[in-house]
Amino acid sequence: MGYSVLGLAFGLLIQKAGYNWIWALFSSLFVYAGSMQFVLVSLLINQVPLATVVVTTLLVNSRHLFYGLSFIEKFKGLDKRRYYMIFSLTDETYALLTTLSNRGYKENEDDLMLAIAFLNQLYWITGSTLGAVLGSFVPFNTDGIEFAMAALFVVIVVEQFLANVNRKSTLIGFVCAITALMIFGPNQFLIAALGAVVIILLLLKPILGEKR
């Protein structure tokens, strides 16, 4: 299962940053967000102020706004169990649930959705905890393993590019990020870049919003 391997990478990284498996376990239990947990490691390393944490998390996870919108109706039949579904609606779970509804399962759909969400988190927690434990006694030099975070994001961007999802938007993101990096330097640029992207996209809405 791909999810636990990514979790393993997260566990190795957080362990390398000086946080043991308990941190990995609790992050995966309570935060439970793939890409954001990789960013979390770097937020921890840099010990950033909490306001930065809030803004970064809200924007990095902005795609979840979109995920939720497509499941408002679906989750209605789940009564209290839907709170867990909402909490655990990660990229992977969203993708799996989407294929599920495309295949048109009707019977036991609620239980199936819940099982998918729960198993996904279980894989993720297991992977990340194991990664952190392994990381504490790997016999070889792990320098350079930090690239896992970059690699994950590079893959997602390539994937979005291949799927032809708003390539202009990807480009705007790169331009904002590189400009902000040159102006504010590595430790301050993230918030500036994220803010700039929101403003620029809203300003370009008359142009970019047309096609949809």
Next chain:
Amino acid sequence: MNIGHSLLIVAVTAISTLATRATPFILFSGKKRRVPNFIIYLSNLLPPAVMAILVVYALKELSFSSLEGYFPSLCAVGVTVVLHLIKRNTLLSIFGGVTVNMILVQHFHL
């Protein structure tokens, strides 16, 4: 590392993540409340832009003043992209990129 502040960072990340996931259910689950246009627009266009920013964020420590400062990472990015274009297997691409980066960082002191 400051344990108190680190705990707060994890807690705040957890709460903010939950907030992004719960927002659509809280705001738009009423009977006929329509989702504002600009929210739909942003939820379509923001994610790809944010991912591009995260790529730069993950590579922010690159330094162009020495070959060692950028060569391993840029090679690794190249390998990741090419592998992904050929095989389109997420784990393989990540594994390939990380391996190349580790080898270059550890063994080639340029």
